[in-house]
Amino acid sequence: MMKPARAWATLVLLMPLMALAQDIPATPPTPTPLSAADTTAALSRAERLGKAIFLQDLAAERATDAIRAKYRAFGKDTRVRGWITEEHDGQYRVSYIDATPAVLYRIEMAADGTPAGEVQVLSEPAPLSAYETAAATARSLAMTAQVAPCAKTYNSVALPEGDGRWAVYLLPATTLPNVVPLGGSHRLDIADGRITASRGFTRTCIQLGRTPSKRGVTVVGMMVTHLLDPTPTEVHVYWSLWARTPMYVATTDGQLWEIREGRIHKRDDVAQAPASGS
Template structure:
């Protein structure tokens, strides 16, 4: 057992953690990246993971606000979904019908607070070009055949520029302690077609952040992930969503920690003679 694994084992014995594995090997063509390429890939994973989280949080808080402020919303069968759009340092959540037109709008700040009273449109509004593109991408993604790990899925649509979109399909859960990492997918869309897709796991991994039977609080989640050379935006998102650090093992000498949306390689700590 090498020094890095001894340090990691000491960390996990010292604090309660939950552990799951995704042991499908990485593609044979995968090869180590240069230091600059690794830094760029990690920065992109952090940026995308945080964006997914903030858009998803906005939709969650907007729905809560609509339920609280407009009782008829819960029974409004016209609603077919929502679109989130970042603008001016906040997030606009637009709820749409099958037409599609906009039925409700809610403005949410990055901390999840609702900035203004919800907007109930007496006359449904025409979608903006952004909303129309995002809605079309979401609708297309929802027709894709993907490996499902939950009865319900949430979606987050992120713009890619030049009529390109990335749609993230995220498993839903009603458990207050489950973290349904397994079954998360990304679909890339351009020109009205799905041009690429990927699942972030090979199985329906579900982490659990419930305290132990002796009352010890879980301070970290741990997952073995052999599909990539480093953590992905899905790991960053679920760590932020669970509000719990995540340790991701991608190889014998590749152990990463995600905390508050930031990724660092634990080997860096090991080389310095410390463990976090």
Template sequence: MHRHLLVIVLALCCPAVFAEEAPLRELPPEQEAAQLQSAEAMGAAIHLHDQAAAVATDAALKLKAFKKDKRIRGWITEPRQGRIIVTFIDQTPAALYRVEVSESGAAGPVIVLDSPTPLSEYEQGAVTARATAMTLEIQPCSSRYNSVVLPASATLDGNWVVYLLPATTRNGVVPLGGTYRMDISGSTVTAQRGFTRTCITLQNAPRTAGLMVTHLLDPVPTEAHVFWSLWARQPMYVATANGSLWAIENGKIKLLERDVSE
């Protein structure tokens, strides 16, 4: 009874979206804990790098030279001692501008490089990984996508994870649908996945108490759910196919109710 009452309350206060997929079994406790920890860590990292790119772009756009510079082909982000360095690159690829974003998320001065500068080992690896990911065909849910490239491990071993994030200019909309992950080794795609089957959008109205979605592709919430919850600055409630109900708030995943009827 407790679980049914909770679901009714959530249905009244939170916009819900549902998708169809075959039910999944629960994970063993240790595996479930590991997946939840990974989802929290990766979701937070995606958000950190995405926000750094956003504030760096806002800072750079204040420069007339940057706004008129037709050489710019995108950006790449690199973590350095708690900060994020956002580098805007040309087609070579070489660095044209750099912005340091602090741990608090504030953009420092825009560094205008005198001439195109070779990328660091990290930056070059990330650019190659993103270019490799862009060769794949996906089912887009937006005309524009942002990307976040993260190393797959603490050592630069040529393995990367690329996330493609649908962009939106619409207020009150969370474009969860069309989020993708690609695992890259060198210039080879070793794995890829979407986090939804349809172009799901969640409504984030001013009085929304939280977001709710039924997710049937995984037995637990994923890094995509953590990222979009942080991006929207809203709790997200995720009902998974095994009958469990989860809450994500401030980047942390909590089990609210587990279906033990089976």
């Protein structure tokens, strides 16, 4: 087995490409340290939510591709205002809705992003299910929030939290294949018909690169310093899965964390990497 020191001798960490928003304060606030039990809970939560966000986002992305491949008119259907993704029985039902809102198209997707059924083109718009209605309402409410944007367009993922509560994640969109738009990701908590809490996951519009490996140099991860939490968050897990690239997150306590395939591990075998805050 390769020793850790040797493994890291060939490690190339991709530092942020740019920070587009305000500069980071000279002395950012230091997150409150967590107990061992709270750290374990925070990491488990980040992994669970990050994977859930990714799987719903993947289902919607691949569903759109599948419908466009079969129905060219879909891309020009001006009635479509968005989509709702619902997990059930290990699959994802993606419903495209109009302004009513009512369902225009539906398709079942497997967890790996492949179609699990035929595209349903509804001859008449169909009413939303109770789940879809609640999800659409939560997303619409989240879109009214005043957040610092880092992209012209955003994708959204609505996750049920139980007891009528929802978490809506607003995620910057990009068309650049080697850019990972970490900065500007937000979470809005919805309950009782209002936004009860919100947070941004970065202080700037920071972007990471996922430049392909070149001859003689193997790129094995992206690197970011996180200033707002003592551990990586669900957004770090999501963007690592989205980029299909490991992410290394340095926190302000001098700890370095590795996110690989949706799992977070503490790296005790290496020194702190150079800081570039998010």
